[in-house]
Amino acid sequence: MIFRSIVFSAMVAGFIVGALITVVQQFGTVPLILRGETYEKTAEKPAASANKPAVTVGHADHDHAGHDHTEAWEPRNGWERNSYTAAANILTAIGFALLLAGVFALRGLVVTWHEGLLWGLSGFAVFTIAPGLGLPPELPGMPVAPLLARQIWWVGTAAATAGGLGLLFLRRAPWAAVLGIALLILPHAIGAPQVENAHSIVPETLSHRFVVAATVTSLLFWSLLGSVTSVAYRYFSAPASVTIPAA
Structure with a gap:
């Protein structure tokens, strides 16, 4: 019964919060990441040109056949990329919701959404604030x-x-x-x-905006996850009412 409550509440909360955060990211962090990627690609072009081998006239085919210019796979912008982002957000939310629901089960107390919110804020402090003091969120192209x-x-x-x-x-x-x-x-x-x-080609203002947007998004993520997980766990862990038939 307890295991069922943990898994079901984590699945429900993770799907809801992961989907909502994906929508929020489309207006907050995603546009900034796309801008950061333009700086990253701009920095890669001169390096690629500098490392490109000279092609001798009459040996062009040999040169191209002897060098394998492969690029790492990445999802295309648009629906494909958004789908992968949503899947990653939902799986991440489910994983953290399992931790929260496990804590609720170990404490053995009825958890209200207010208490769930406090646990969510604790997760925000543990996984965002503390690591972010030394390693703040970074845009593509930053050293x-x-x-x-x-x-x-x-x-x-x-x-x-x-x-x-x-x-x-x-x-x-x-x-x-x-x-x-x-x-x-x-x-x-x-x-x-x-x-x-280290020198970064990414403007400092853009980097600062990304840190703020990522931190605010994480705060929303943990606040929602703590509250929704507590409500879902309370629902799934509630004892089912037993109907006694009349004599």
Whole structure:
């Protein structure tokens, strides 16, 4: 019964929130990403021209046959790209909704939408605010540190933030408060991986607008996900009424 409630509530909440966020992104982050991609492609053209091998007259066919100029696949703009974005948003929302519903089940309490909203805001702090302080959302074309280093720091920051908030708000003890604050500070004391002496062709104003739009979209995502998941979990976990036939 509990497993069924967790899965069903996560599926319903994930589909609703993922679909809504996809619509919101079409007016917020997507236009900025498309503009960022134009700068990225502009920067790639000179590099491609500089690395292009010289073609000797009379050996053009040999040159083209000996060099495989392949490009990474990406969905076409329009319906195809929007469909992949919607699918990714829905799957992401379902995954996080499973975590939230699992927490609701472990606590064993009736969760109202107000409490669900608070849990959603906690997710916003863990997965957006804390990592974003060191690694803010980045547009295509911006210089970034190696992917593995960024992933390790991001995951470590999210885990430390979740543990720190849990100790601060779920444990009533002085040692828990001290340890919780230490966990919140630790990732930022270590510092996120950065690129030294990097120059970006993306305008700073465009980058700033994207950070704001992505953060606001994430706030909406987590607020809706916490509230809708709590309502769905309460609905699916409610005991079914039993009708006793008259004698």
